[in-house]
Amino acid sequence: MAKGDLKFSLKNNGVNFKINVKFYSFESVLNAAHVFIDKFYVFFDGDPKLTVSVFLKPKKETASRKELIKSAGEFSNEILNQELRLRLAKNNKQLREYIVGQALFGASPEQISRKEDAGEKELDKILEKELKALEAEEKKAAKKEKTGKKDPLNILAPWAGKGGKKKK
Amino acid sequence: MKTINFNKKIYAEKAVRQTIKAFAALANFKISENKKYFAVKISGTDKNDENALAGEFSNFVLSVCE
Numbered sequence: 001m002a003k004g005d006l007k008f009s010l011k012n013n014g015v016n017f018k019i020n021v022k023f024y025s026f027e028s029v030l031n032a033a034h035v036f037i038d039k040f041y042v043f044f045d046g047d048p049k050l051t052v053s054v055f056l057k058p059k060k061e062t063a064s065r066k067e068l069i070k071s072a073g074e075f076s077n078e079i080l081n082q083e084l085r086l087r088l089a090k091n092n093k094q095l096r097e098y099i100v101g102q103a104l105f106g107a108s109p110e111q112i113s114r115k116e117d118a119g120e121k122e123l124d125k126i127l128e129k130e131l132k133a134l135e136a137e138e139k140k141a142a143k144k145e146k147t148g149k150k151d152p153l154n155i156l157a158p159w160a161g162k163g164g165k166k167k168k
Numbered sequence: 169m170k171t172i173n174f175n176k177k178i179y180a181e182k183a184v185r186q187t188i189k190a191f192a193a194l195a196n197f198k199i200s201e202n203k204k205y206f207a208v209k210i211s212g213t214d215k216n217d218e219n220a221l222a223g224e225f226s227n228f229v230l231s232v233c234e
Contacts, residue, residue: 033230041223042230044178052178057223
């Protein structure tokens with residue numbers, strides 16, 4: 001076995017291997033075990049501060065040597081996965097708490113009624129502006145009617161009266 | 169009869185006792201302890217079922233551990 005390879009031993013139709021808890025937190029090892037408990041029986045022994053011994057026994061009775069070795073490797077990879085998850089959770093804790101805090105604060109009844117009031121006021125302002133614009137337009141139209149011609153483009157005049165010729 | 173040893177440094181006694189309660193209908197469980205381990209003796213089931221029961225018992229303890 002090359003240096004750095006996973007050291008394991010096969011016994012009782014299961015695989016036994018050790019994990020150095022100096023490199024990984026024991027919490028990650030436990031979390032990885034939770035991922036495996038639907039397909040394996042997981043047994044721990046050792047010292048959670050130094051080295052933990054893991055024994056994985058598949059729930060199905062016949063597992064080949066290859067499968068057992070593979071599952072030991074997968075367990076080790078899962079520990080890395082869980083380690084990353086823990087690290088991300090730790091790094092983003094403050095941000096996550098801030099987001100949740102803001103969401104809860106925003107959803108409180110006081111905040112909602114304030115927002116509704118603010119929304120209604122804004123809507124009133126918009127409506128007022130629209131009304132003023134309509135009134136101004138109406139006034140302009142009324143002025144034009146009073147001062148300008150009634151039919152500036154001569155639309156109301158009959159076609160024949162405009163000097164058009166009918167084709168025969 | 170089958171005995172499972174739970175390392176005291178890893179498994180909490182509370183979790184083991186809680187699991188015994190949960191599994192009480194399936195077999196007889198007897199807990200004892202020494203310096204390093206909680207030992208749970210399982211009896212009252214088929215020998216074939218004993219291994220599976222021991223495994224499930226161990227997984228349950230693990231899931232109850234905080």
